Amino acid sequence: MSAKGMLIVLSGPSGVGKGTVRKAMLNKSSIRFDYSVSMTTREMRPGEEDGVDYYFRTNEQFEDEIKNGGMLEYAKYVDHYYGTPLKYVNEKLEAGTDVLLEIEVNGAMQVREKMPDGVYIFLTPPDLPSLRRRITHRGTDDAKTIDKRMEQAKKEIEMMSNYDYAVVNDKIPNAVKKIEGIIRSEHLRVPRVIDKYKKIIGED
Template identity: 65%
Template sequence: MPKRGMLIVLSGPSGVGKGTVRKAMFDQGGTDFQYSISMTTRHPRAGEVNGKDYFFVSKATFEHNIETGGMLEYAQYVDNYYGTPMKYVQETLAAGKDVFLEIEVNGAMQVREKMPDGVFIFLTPPDLMALKQRLIGRGTETMAVIDERIHQAVTEIKMMRNYDYAVVNDKIPLAVSRIREIIRAERLRVPRVYPEYAQMLESSELQPGNSEDKKGL
């Protein structure tokens, strides 16, 4: 059986730059984990591609997945659903591959309840004004929606204490570097490494009673 993969969860308040940081990580190369594409009912933004940036589905389709247990996590923001399909994540981890999730805070907490052994990283803005300027810079939402998102961000930032790590997204290359360091360290944690050695020791011919020195005695 292959070694089970590691689940890496990156989340933070809306507009903090999760997608930008995630894309920069994968564009750099050298990653050996799979990106799990989220599902959403919102309309695609300019340049977004279905099946690459998100799975864009109808509200009825999304709610059917919720009812049938097909979502690892989901949340609703500004009258739209966002979530992670369960099947892909479970199958990929079981095959021994790491999975990288980029999701909102409420969804991350649902994942934590179901998969507490994941690595949970909170991406935070330098301050709330920087977050507001990023949202304004998108040019995709009204000021009323932006103000609503900032209000929600205050609540979400308070949830940082439920994560394993916090990374400030002051500069994208620095944020990417910090996340890569976290992942490298997590791969070396004893609870993740020891099962391999335990299996090796159990099957080793060097166990007492199997020594070549005892032949002929």
């Protein structure tokens, strides 16, 4: 009675604390899932390990992967490629294991195109929900600063609309708890379980 694993995509604006939340989730044992290690062409830093922090590859190797359709998503930042190899994700999902990706918003949208069944979680900065209060109560910012902050907030809300869930990263344990709750509930969604039930009665 094995079902396919669930793809969980954790994303959000840069600087929101995606990596910290992801690490906190990996250290918790109450939910079982695997983390998909990214691939990059940047140099390995002291203390980093190939296959743990990243799969470290040459430019040529990475571009071969792209050509061969081996990347679920990728992007180039400051002359280096970063991306998610498709193979590992598929293998784990087929084996019934949930897979967590922690990626930038552009990458998340690439993944959503290819894997619409995944669970897409947008981590929001803690100041987004309290934005208006902060702006109106502080009164110390000049018009330019306020405009800039409003622009940023608008962008983040636009991004959010492409996701299934919005989780405020106010405190790491709060955010982790909410994400775990989302994962548990998503496993109860009828489209995810009905095939299992149909299999039981031999209707598959």
